[in-house]
Amino acid sequence: MKKTGIIISLGVMLLLMAGxxxxxxxxxxxxxxAYIQTDKVYNEFAYKKELEVKYEEVLGxxxxxxxxxxxxxxxxxxxIQNSEHKRDENVQTYQYLVMQxxxxxxxxxxxxxxxxxxxxxxxxxxxxxxIEEYGNAEKIDFIYxxxxxxxxxxxxxxxxxxxxxxxxxxxxxxxxxxx
Amino acid sequence: MMKTKYYIIFFFGSMxxxxxxxxxxxxxxxxxxxxxxxNGLKVSKEIKxxxxxxxYKPAEYIAINEQKTTEIDTTLFYQRIKEIKxxxxxxxxxxxxxxxxxxxxxxxxxxEYSQRLQYFSDLVQYDLSLEENNDTLTCQLFHxxxxxxxxxxxxxxxxxxxxxxxxxxxxxxxDQILGIGKIKLKxxxxxxxxxxxxxxx
Numbered sequence: 001m002k003k004t005g006i007i008i009s010l011g012v013m014l015l016l017m018a019g020x021x022x023x024x025x026x027x028x029x030x031x032x033x034a035y036i037q038t039d040k041v042y043n044e045f046a047y048k049k050e051l052e053v054k055y056e057e058v059l060g061x062x063x064x065x066x067x068x069x070x071x072x073x074x075x076x077x078x079x080i081q082n083s084e085h086k087r088d089e090n091v092q093t094y095q096y097l098v099m100q101x102x103x104x105x106x107x108x109x110x111x112x113x114x115x116x117x118x119x120x121x122x123x124x125x126x127x128x129x130x131i132e133e134y135g136n137a138e139k140i141d142f143i144y145x146x147x148x149x150x151x152x153x154x155x156x157x158x159x160x161x162x163x164x165x166x167x168x169x170x171x172x173x174x175x176x177x178x179x
Numbered sequence: 180m181m182k183t184k185y186y187i188i189f190f191f192g193s194m195x196x197x198x199x200x201x202x203x204x205x206x207x208x209x210x211x212x213x214x215x216x217x218n219g220l221k222v223s224k225e226i227k228x229x230x231x232x233x234x235y236k237p238a239e240y241i242a243i244n245e246q247k248t249t250e251i252d253t254t255l256f257y258q259r260i261k262e263i264k265x266x267x268x269x270x271x272x273x274x275x276x277x278x279x280x281x282x283x284x285x286x287x288x289x290x291e292y293s294q295r296l297q298y299f300s301d302l303v304q305y306d307l308s309l310e311e312n313n314d315t316l317t318c319q320l321f322h323x324x325x326x327x328x329x330x331x332x333x334x335x336x337x338x339x340x341x342x343x344x345x346x347x348x349x350x351x352x353x354d355q356i357l358g359i360g361k362i363k364l365k366x367x368x369x370x371x372x373x374x375x376x377x378x379x380x
């Protein structure tokens with residue numbers, strides 16, 4: 001009777017140990033997962049804010065050039081309509097200015113587009129690198145980007161690394177040491 | 180009991196004294212210490228296909244290296260220190276992570292190569308500054324070392340005016356040609372404070 005009891009308790013212990021080992025093994029092998037709100041990280045990235053200001057400045061400067069050309073065109077147009085004095089000369093100047101305006105408008109549009117594309121590339125190349133560094137240092141296997149486009153439909157808030165990531169990427173951008 | 184108390188005070192006192200004393204190293208060990216990235220005088224970032232590394236070179240390091248021997252002529256050493264002490268010196272190393280010549284990484288034509296060469300030989304100076312003590316210092320000494328493709332990196336030697344008081348230094352490289360944008364590299368004040376003294380012959 002006593003022997004059977006010992007065998008049963010030994011069996012139970014073995015089963016318990018096996019259970020603990022299996023759960024430990026599976027937890028060790030489970031990938032570490034986290035997610036960040038991509039838009040928030042992007043918008044809070046200091047370099048993005050800097051480039052945005054720079055972009056707006058250039059845009060404003062270009063707009064002022066176009067505006068002053070437009071004022072000149074309007075003034076000459078009024079002159080042509082109201083006076084016969086130097087009409088032909090004014091028409092020629094008007095045509096020249098309109099051509100200049102169209103040319104500049106087109107060039108500026110192209111340049112703005114190119115500049116925006118360059119800036120976006122520069123921002124993402126730095127962001128991606130810092131996110132990768134963070135993931136490696138924290139031994140995270142997957143960092144998902146939740147941006148509302150459906151790539152992550154639901155996630156437990158405890159896996160949300162957004163705020164930590166924002167401080168890390170900004171610290172790194174300012175030249176702080178990597179993790 | 181009283182004796183134990185004295186021992187404890189003595190132990191902590193000597194520990195504090197020890198931690199405040201700056202290390203002293205032989206010339207060989209000093210060079211190795213300064214060159215070791217773990218000591219924080221070499222910091223780097225990898226962005227896209229490039230590694231940008233900043234190396235803060237103390238005046239003593241430069242004076243030793245110029246003699247090209249570990250048997251230092253102290254007169255020459257101190258004389259040189261006196262000559263260069265008003266500036267702070269750095270080497271900015273730009274390396275291609277593709278293992279190819281940095282000047283030709285990601286370029287499509289010879290024209291782009293010429294543009295890059297012109298940028299690094301001349302114009303990059305205006306895209307480099309040093310932020311220190313809430314001040315932005317412009318680059319005063321600048322030399323781009325051409326190596327004609329024998330290594331996947333190029334060095335740019337930089338000099339900025341030296342402030343009266345050491346503080347954390349941030350080099351800003353506002354790249355206009357590699358497509359990596361603005362890069363900031365920081366040398367912490369504590370790492371500069373930790374630079375060991377040299378035991379000269």
